[in-house]
Amino acid sequence: MFKKILIANRGEIACRVIKTARKMGIKTVAVYSDADRNALHVEMADEAVHIGPPPANQSYIVIEKIMEAIRATGAEAVHPGYGFLSENAKFAEALAAEGVAFIGPPSGAIEAMGDKITSKKIAKEAGVSTVPGYMGIIEDAEEAVRISREIGYPVMLKASAGGGGKGMRIAWNDEEAREGFQSSKNEAASSFGDDRIFIEKFVTQPRHIEIQVLCDGHGNGVYLGERECSIQRRNQKVVEEAPSPFLDEATRRAMGEQAVALAKAVGYASAGTVEFIVDGDRNFYFLEMNTRLQVEHPVTELITGVDLVEQMIRVANGEKLALAQEDVALTGWAIENRLYAEDPYRNFLPSIGRLTRYRPPEEIAAGPLAENDRWHGDAPRGEAAVRNDTGVYEGGEISMYYDPMIAKLCTWAPTREAAIEQMRVALDSFEVEGIGHNLPFLSAVMDHPKFIAGEMTTAFIAEEFPEGFEGVELPDAELRRIAAAAAAMHRVVEIRRARVSGRMDNHERKVGRDWVVTLQGQDYATVVDADRAGATVRFADGTAHRVASDWTPGCQLGVFDVDGEELVLKVGPISSGFRIRSRGADLDVHVRTPRAAELAALMPEKVEPDTSKMLLCPMPGLIVNVDVEVGDEVQEGQRLCTVEAMKMENVLRAERKAVVSAINVAAGDSLAVDEIIMEFE
Incomplete structure (x- = not known):
């Protein structure tokens, strides 16, 4: 077995590979750019080598710089992760020439299948149905x-x-x-x-379903079930699950056998993924083959118990697969949500900055992966699993130079329904501050009726959120649960305030019972009766909720028992109440005396400044080009400029007819969010 491998990547996938290598007793080498000098993968690896400036085309995808790092450290093999050089045949050839093992497929297979044009020709010649x-x-x-x-x-x-x-x-x-x-x-x-x-x-109303294959260099190959990847935004996967709620066993077998046959036809050896479009009648069409480890591989690991990174390393070391197709069993259900550094309230535009708070939910080991002793953390055991693959830490910075994904939150449970519920709780428990992030949107997807029913296509986000994500309107039953928790929390705050002030001897007796809780535009008059075990919160209509929790003022995560059911809230202080985030909703919750609530209703609302005659930069980024000049009359939909952020070009267009009166930027300028790009008459 290899004694030392180099990971030619960064972020969460580099950390993921390091975990398996450590488990196998293999030393690791990290590479890093200037922007990643203090990154988590650098800290985790046994050695680290600096390879250049932040842009990937000056560091991570420069083959010679990776080769220099290999020579300097004596690494015997290289794992490329995904992206960057993972599907670069020239890189695999350079490693072979140096006598270094590539933890991936042969360069010929990369060339044949990694190139989408060539792969489609080969698939067509092999009789595979193609788009x-x-x-x-x-x-x-x-x-x-x-x-x-x-x-x-x-x-x-x-x-x-x-x-x-x-x-x-x-x-x-x-x-x-x-x-x-x-x-x-x-x-x-x-x-x-x-x-x-x-x-x-472009096939409308499709499902995106992919098959995980695993082949060795001795002619053996298996498929490890499928992954449903239909929930996508801008062609980027957001939520994945395994197995698919749509496939039947006959279709799964046909897709799997076809995927393995295609892999064997090109001499494939390693983990790889064959992607298909599947229509409503379960007809499937070959899309492409990814000749690398997929981002969403954890859900396959969770339902099969197979550590794919370990298998890739063993295949690269010349070993035969230790499992045959009849050994592969799909147990339970796994879901992955991708946590992105992007603002869902601003059309999912990238967000950069420092993670002032980053507290993932506690990892829990369960399912086939835990049973096979292939879990990647020191997690306690449970009936359902929580796994978080990440490459960041509290206090670290999210850079504009790389992909905005910062973590992959996964859950496993015996049933799909239980896995979804576990994910809901995990999302509510995930604390991220300092940057825009898509946790609220992910929570909204987990509660969406079409997702719950498994009735989604790749058009899910475009169809269900046509105007973008504007937050979640919680139903009355959930609002009442939150209102009850807020009233109980407020009582604890008032007791603390009275105790600190020293004005009262019996603090609890002097704190009021009558409070009006205002949230999501509704007022709930409540009466709070407390005892040592918790509080009973009664509403004006006679209904009541029993609330118990060990929450204390200043704690940013509250776990409550409301009528025997768990309620997890992210809690922050605001004037006369709390900012509460739960199940995708971001709520200002005010708790006032009845008289204060009466007066608050008379207060005028704050008017937002008028920016209708300005084009503001929607994200931190680089101006690629400006397409208009001062004095130009522009029409609705006309291209104004292009902003590049996190490797994606974003075209900004005119919302209506106007005349450009000022341009404040030029190509090459770096801008922050809401900087004024141009003004109009």
């Missing part, structure tokens, strides 16, 4: 338009070497095909060093 499209090299935007017309709109423009949603655009007409072609080329060149683009028919 209609043009597999050749497209020279310019006009050729892209011509091909798109022949295929028929809508079409998908995709980077040949792409992945992770980078270099992908949907075009519904000629103009979008021209624009999407150039943006896709730019993103592909920046992210992968390869600007080739291909076009295929």
Whole structure:
């Protein structure tokens, strides 16, 4: 077995690989850019080597810099993680020339399957059903338009070497095909060093379901079930689960056998994923093969008990697979939610900054992975599992240079319903402050009727949140539970205030019982009767809730028992109450005396400043280009400028007809959120 491996990646996947290597007794080497000098993967590894400036094309994807780090440390093998150099055949060849093992497939398989154009040709020749499209090299935007017309709109423009949603655009007409072609080329060149683009028919109402395969260098191969990845935003997966709530056993077997046959046809050896589009009648069509470890691999590990990173290392070491297809069993259900550094209230735009608070929920070991002693943490055992794969820490910074995903929160339980409930509690327990993040949105998805029913397609987010995410309106029953908890909390705060002031001898007796709790535009008159075990909160209509908790003032996470059911709240202080976040809702909860509540209702609302004649930067980013000049009359929908953030280009357009009166930026400028880009008359 290898004694030392280098991880040619960063963030959570580097940390993930280090955990398995440590379990196997293998030393690890991390590489890092200037931006990652204090990163968690650097701290976790046994050694670390600096490889250059923050931009990936000057550090993480420069093959020679990785090779220098290998030579300097004597690493015997390299795990590429995902992204960066993970599907770069030249990198695999460079390692082979140096006598260093690549913990991934042979370079020939990478070339054949990692390149989306080539892989589709091979799949078609092998009799695999593929989506209609043009597999050749497209020279310019006009050729892209011509091909798109022949295929028929809508079409998908995709980077040949792409992945992770980078270099992908949907075009519904000629103009979008021209624009999407150039943006896709730019993103592909920046992210992968390869600007080739291909076009295929965009299938409406599809499900995105992928098969995990595992092959060795001795001709053996198995499939480890499927993953449902249909909940996507901008072609980037957000929620994944295994197995799929849609597939039946016959379809699963057919997809799995086809995936393994395709892998064997190209001499594949390692973990890989074959992706399919599946329609409503369970017809499936080959999309692509990812010749690497997938971001969402933990859900497969949780239902099978197979450590995929360990298997990749063993295959790279020349070992045969220790399991046959009949050994693979799918047990229970696993769900993964991707925590992104992005603001869901601002159309999911990237957010950067310092993590002033980062407290994931406690990890719990359960299920096949725990039973097979392949758990990656020192977690207590339970009936359901919680796993958090992360690469950040409290006090660390989220950089603008890399992908905005900062953690993968996973749960496992014997049933899908139980796994979803475990995820709800885990999301409510996850504390993140200092940056924008998508935890509220993830909570909203977990409570959405279509997700609960398993009735989702890749259009789920676009269809269910057409105006973007504007928060969650909680039902009255949940508001009452939160109101009861807030009233009980307020009583504890008042007792503390009385005790600290020293004004009262019997603090609890002197604290009032009557309070009006205001949240989500509703007032709830309550009476709080407390005893040593908790409090009974009675409402004006005669209903009551029994509340028990050990919450104390200043604690930012409250766990309550409300009528025998758990309620987890993130709690922060505001004037006359609390900021409470729960199940995707962000609530200002005011607790006042009846007279104070009466007067508060008469207070005027604060008017927001008028920014209607300004174009504000929606995210921290870099101005790529400005497409208008002072004095130009712009029309609704006209392109104004492009902002790049976290490897993605974002085109900003005019909301209505106007005349540009001032431009405050130029290409190359770095901007913060809400900086004024231009002004209008």
